[in-house]
Each structure stands twice: as structure tokens, then as C-alpha cells.
Amino acid sequence: MIKQAIPKDYCLSCVGCCRFSEQDSVWLPCLLNEETQELLKKNFPPLLISQEKKIHSLPNPKHNNFVCSFFQLKDNKCAIYAFRPFECRIYPFLINRKADKVFLAVDLRCTFVKENLENQKFKEYIRYLNNFFNSPARIKILKNNPQIIQIYKDVLNLAELNL
């Protein structure tokens, strides 16, 4: 179980996550292989998942953007929160590829990150996450799931991962 950096209540009052400016945004959650199987076993329609193992987005009827297929507009919550994808659990952190290197990175657009990047407690969390990802078990997960290593813009690379 991965420790969370941001209090749940903070995120519930924010409109930053689960919404995307483009239908095929790189920011759409990408599933680990086992997560794809889990969702299919729970009888979620395969059509919700793309060939690249990304959850599809839907047009947002309230705004000129798109939302994750599992996002509930009525209460701002995730319909699969208890078993949401690994990528959603680690956000605003992500795995970023730059040239031939792979980094633990953070999305600088997240409000909580903007407010806390220089905060000591947040820096301790970054050290925790760096150790978490550089463990042999997590490196193996990343090697087995190259789809979650993507190229993102506007992120801050925090530490290189030893892939």
C-alpha cells in the first residue's frame, strides 16, 4: 500500500484531477497489466480501455473538456476509488521519460504541489516515494509495464529511477 501525499478532503474540493483538455490526453490514467485484468474481471466493459491500456475519456457535459469514464460528475468522486489505478494513486507524481532516462516526476499544475513543493513534510514524502520506486519490486513492475512510462510536459523531474 502506497502512502498518500495529499489529504483526501483537499482533493475533493479541487477540480484539477480526472478532467482532461483533450480526448486522448497523455494524462489519462494508464493501467498496469494486472489492473486491466482486474477491471475486466469486475465486468467493466472492455470498451472503456484503449489498446494502449488507457481509460477512455468522455465529453464533459458541464464544461468544454473531457472526464475519465469512471469520474462521477454528481459528487466529484471516482466510481472505482477503492481499486483505482496505480497511476491515480501516485498522482500528482508520475513516471516520466526524458531521452533514454526515466524519472520520478511531479506535475507542477497540481494546486497542492504549488503550495507545498518547498514544504519539509512534502520533501520527506518525495524521499519516501523515491525509495519506494527504486526498490527491486517496483522496478520490476515498471519494467513489466512500460506503458506507464510516458513523456509529460510541465513536470519537474525529481529523481532518476534505476531501470
Ligand code: SF4
Ligand atoms: S490537482 Fe492535485 S490537489 Fe487537485 S485533485 Fe488532483 S491531486 Fe488533488
Ligand code: SF4
Ligand atoms: S480512475 Fe478514478 S481517480 Fe483515476 S482518473 Fe478516473 S475517476 Fe479519476
